[in-house]
Amino acid sequence: MTTTDAPAIEPTPPDASSRSGAAERSALSIDGVSHAYGARHALTDINFDVAPASFTALLGLNGAGKSTLFSLVTRLFGIQKGRISIFGHDIRIAPSEALRLLGVVFQPRTLDLDLSVTQNLLYHAALHGIARRDARLRSDEVLTRIGLADRAGSKVRDLSGGQMRRLEIARALLHGPRLLLLDEATVGLDVKARADILSHVRQLVTEQGIGVLWATHLFDEITPSDDLVVLHQGRVLAHGEVAHVIAAAGADNVNTAFMRLTGAAAQIGGLTP
Amino acid sequence: MSSTIARPSQSGFSFPQYITCLNGIVWREALRFLHQRERFVSALVRPLVWLFIFAAGFRQVLGISIIPPYETYILYEVYIAPGLMAMIQLFNGMQSSLSMVYDREMGNMRTLLVSPLPRWYLLFCKLLAGTAVSLLQVYAFLLIAWFWDIAPPPIGYLTVLPALILSGLMLGALGMLISSGIKQLENFAGVMNFVIFPMFFASSALYPLWRVQEGSPMLYYVCLFNPFTHAVELIRFALYGQINWTSLAVVSLCTTAFMIGAIYAYDPSRGLIRRAPAGGEI
Numbered sequence: 307m308t309t310t311d312a313p314a315i316e317p318t319p320p321d322a323s324s325r326s327g328a329a330e331r332s333a334l335s336i337d338g339v340s341h342a343y344g345a346r347h348a349l350t351d352i353n354f355d356v357a358p359a360s361f362t363a364l365l366g367l368n369g370a371g372k373s374t375l376f377s378l379v380t381r382l383f384g385i386q387k388g389r390i391s392i393f394g395h396d397i398r399i400a401p402s403e404a405l406r407l408l409g410v411v412f413q414p415r416t417l418d419l420d421l422s423v424t425q426n427l428l429y430h431a432a433l434h435g436i437a438r439r440d441a442r443l444r445s446d447e448v449l450t451r452i453g454l455a456d457r458a459g460s461k462v463r464d465l466s467g468g469q470m471r472r473l474e475i476a477r478a479l480l481h482g483p484r485l486l487l488l489d490e491a492t493v494g495l496d497v498k499a500r501a502d503i504l505s506h507v508r509q510l511v512t513e514q515g516i517g518v519l520w521a522t523h524l525f526d527e528i529t530p531s532d533d534l535v536v537l538h539q540g541r542v543l544a545h546g547e548v549a550h551v552i553a554a555a556g557a558d559n560v561n562t563a564f565m566r567l568t569g570a571a572a573q574i575g576g577l578t579p
Numbered sequence: 580m581s582s583t584i585a586r587p588s589q590s591g592f593s594f595p596q597y598i599t600c601l602n603g604i605v606w607r608e609a610l611r612f613l614h615q616r617e618r619f620v621s622a623l624v625r626p627l628v629w630l631f632i633f634a635a636g637f638r639q640v641l642g643i644s645i646i647p648p649y650e651t652y653i654l655y656e657v658y659i660a661p662g663l664m665a666m667i668q669l670f671n672g673m674q675s676s677l678s679m680v681y682d683r684e685m686g687n688m689r690t691l692l693v694s695p696l697p698r699w700y701l702l703f704c705k706l707l708a709g710t711a712v713s714l715l716q717v718y719a720f721l722l723i724a725w726f727w728d729i730a731p732p733p734i735g736y737l738t739v740l741p742a743l744i745l746s747g748l749m750l751g752a753l754g755m756l757i758s759s760g761i762k763q764l765e766n767f768a769g770v771m772n773f774v775i776f777p778m779f780f781a782s783s784a785l786y787p788l789w790r791v792q793e794g795s796p797m798l799y800y801v802c803l804f805n806p807f808t809h810a811v812e813l814i815r816f817a818l819y820g821q822i823n824w825t826s827l828a829v830v831s832l833c834t835t836a837f838m839i840g841a842i843y844a845y846d847p848s849r850g851l852i853r854r855a856p857a858g859g860e861i
Contacts (some may be wrong), residue, residue, distance in 0.1 A: 380693045384846070402591060405695035414686035420614045421607070432603020433694035433701075435596025 332393075333358045333485040333517030334379065339388030341374055348374040349540045352388070356533070358484065359515040361508060363528045363548075365564060366537035372521040373413060375537070376489045380410050392485055406434065409478030413489040413521075415470060417477075419463040423454060426462060427477055434481040441480075448476040452506065468499030475506065485517045486510065492527065500527075525561045534560070538568045592696060600696050601704045608708035611678070612715075622670060622716045626663035627723060634659055646787055648819040660721075660729045661815035662784025664739075667720060668713045668747045669779060669807065673771055675709035676754030680761045692845070699842045706755060706838070710747035717743055735818045742817035746810035749830050752837035753806075759844030782808040806833040 334356040341349040349371045356362045366372050377383040379390055381401055390397050395404035417426050424445050431441030449455045452472045462470065471491055478486060488507065492500040504527055510516045520527070528534060534551050536544040544551045544567055548560060557563035612618065634656040645652060682688040691701055721729075721736065731739075757774060781801050783791075788808070792799035802808050809826035816823040 380689070382689060382692060402695040402697065405693060408693075410689075410693055412686060412689055416686040416690050418607070418611075418687055421610060425607075425610065429603055429607045430690060432599050432606070433691065433696065435592050435599050435696065437595070437599055438602075 332356060332391075333360075334519060335389075335391045335394075336375070336379075337389040337391075339375070339378060339385065339390060341371075341378060341383065341386050347540055349378075352537075352540075352542055354535050354542060354545045356485065356517045356519050358393075358517045359511055360533055361511045361518045361520060361529075361531075362533040362535060364519055364521040364535045364537055365523065365525075365528065365560070366521070367523055367568070369539075370523075370537045371540040372537060373489060374540075376410070376412070376487055376521065379487060380408070381405065406481065407484045409481070409483035409486045409516075411471070411474045411478050411486075411488040411491045413491075413493065415474070417462045417470060417474060420461065422459050422461055423449065423465070423473055424458045426473065427480055430477045430480055436481060444480050448479055452476045466499075468495050468502065471495060471499070471503055472506070475503065479510070483516065485519070487519045487521075489521045490523070491520070492522070492524070525559075525564070528560050536564060536567050543567045597696070597700065600694070600700070601707065604691075604701070604704040605708040605711055608675075608705075608712055612712050618674065619716065619719075622667060622674075623719055623723070625670065626667055626720055629659065629663055629666070630656055630724060630727070630729075646789070648816045648821045648823075654728075656724075656727065657729055658787070659785055660724055661818055662779075662782070662811045664717050664720060664743070664814055664818075665746060665750075665784060665807065665811045666779055667716045668710075668743070668750050668810070669775060671709060671713035671716060672747070672750030672752075672754040673757075673775055674754075675705075675712075675751055676758035676761075677771075679705070679755065679758040683758075698845060702755065702842055702845055703838070706748055706751045706841075709751045709754075710744055713747045713751075714740075714743055731818045732820060734820055738820045739814060739817040742813045745827075745830050745834060746813055749806065749810060749834040749837060752834055752841055755841040756837050756844060759841060778805060778807040781805050782811055784808075784811050806830065809833075 332355040336352050336354050339349060339352040340347070352371075352375065354362075364372055364375070374383065378385055379392075379397070381397055385398055392404040392407050395407070397404040418429070421429065424442075427445040427448070428438065428441050431444065432438075436444065445458070446455070449458055452475065454469060454473060454476070457465065457469065462473065465473065475486075475488070475491070486507070491507075492503055495503070507518055507520065511518050522528070528548060530548050532548050534544070534546065534548045535542055536551065544554065544563075546554075551567075552558065552560060552563045555563035555566045557566055637655055649657075679688065682691075691705070692698065694701055718736075753774075779785075781798065782805050783802060784807070788799060788802055791802050806829060809823075809829040812823045813826040813830050816826070
């Protein structure tokens with residue numbers, strides 16, 4: 307099966323007024339976003355929303371465009387076409403208002419290895435204008451919450467991979483965001499560390515009402531109650547509740563649905579069922 | 580599991596929040612500097628080698644006539660001291676930009692760039708932090724030099740401070756601008772050779788411009804248009820409680836131009852971060 311004959315579930319093109327209203331209600335609204343590196347198109351007409359207090363999985367193979375999309379949402383790249391807003395704040399028009407509601411865990415590690423755990427958190431707090439005393443209180447709280455309170459004074463380079471990821475999540479939560487982006491946050495971790503991190507992030511959704519966009523290429527990180535966006539070769543092939551996407555693809559699980567949608571059975575080696 | 584972390588308000592940032600951000604960036608730069616003690620030592624050894632070895636050797640060869648701001652004949656060591664102070668700042672500016680390239684490769688730079696504060700302000704804070712570190716190095720150099728009879732008027736230690744801040748900002752902004760065009764850390768060594776050495780040698784750091792003019796009129800004009808020459812002269816005059824207005828104007832203009840260039844280059848819609856991610860990751 308090739309991509310062309312795959313039973314793609316094309317998202318219904320929304321009209322402008324409904325998109326505008328959705329953007330105001332959504333934690334994250336991606337509206338007609340396209341991006342190219344020179345002549346190479348990385349993203350083409352991406353449309354989807356992430357609701358507050360929801361877990362949305364962004365599923366795609368390596369090279370699907372997930373990291374480019376994250377770079378656009380975080381303003382590391384400029385938007386060439388389309389609109390991105392966070393809780394109604396257009397990131398081009400009101401970047402400060404948008405970014406202060408956003409917490410990010412990038413795929414590559416972004417901690418300062420030579421600083422201690424607490425120093426990394428205090429630095430992040432300063433970048434959000436949080437005064438030192440308040441920052442210390444918040445640091446203590448997030449470190450306790452992620453079980454790293456006893457490592458507060460340790461150099462980051464002395465932490466394990468899983469602890470570093472947890473610290474990055476703690477750092478992303480330090481300024482009290484309402485939307486959390488995680489770009490393949492469990493890559494390179496062992497099974498237990500993966501499960502711990504995923505469980506913690508899901509708790510953030512249910513207990514704190516944070517909207518989460520979780521980029522992954524691992525099927526087992528997706529549950530039936532999640533929202534799912536299937537990204538392939540820079541295009542959204544399907545978007546909706548997992549059960550709906552599976553049913554619409556005529557499949558009985560996410561794995562099969564993804565293969566049918568992408569027609570990528572031959573390339574699926576990179577995916578872990 | 581409950582949370583007491585306050586949610587951010589929707590309004591802009593207050594002045595204290597801007598100061599908190601500045602403090603945080605300077606604090607982090609200082610911590611990194613303290614963690615890299617060899618960087619501090621090498622930053623001092625370099626000018627001291629020039630002072631104690633190069634200057635001692637050339638003292639008899641290079642006579643210095645009475646030129647402003649000096650009111651009498653001076654030792655060659657005294658003449659090159661301001662040039663060496665500027666050299667410390669030049670190396671520090673490039674070192675800071677090197678760390679920006681490193682941070683970008685290692686991903687740390689993203690932490691800075693996704694801050695909700697305006698990007699121009701973040702880059703300016705980064706620049707100020709680098710300048711603050713260079714001031715520590717320069718004053719440590721002056722302290723050691725004092726034991727070798729390089730002793731400007733006491734007030735000079737104070738009057739030179741604004742000149743050092745301005746020249747530090749200019750050289751840091753130049754480094755930042757250069758760093759925006761560097762794709763990989765490995766490429767930076769070449770840039771160092773093509774920027775630092777030409778800037779340093781084609782300046783008034785080691786010899787007065789009138790001497791250069793005698794030897795090569797063309798090189799004289801190169802030195803004259805070299806912003807580093809004006810940083811050196813600004814520091815030299817300020818160290819003796821005077822202002823070289825031409826140098827002040829040139830350094831101010833260059834600082835502004837380099838800073839605007841760096842902010843432009845780090846704008847998400849242009850320059851540096853527009854490129855595709857490395858390693859095929861999209």
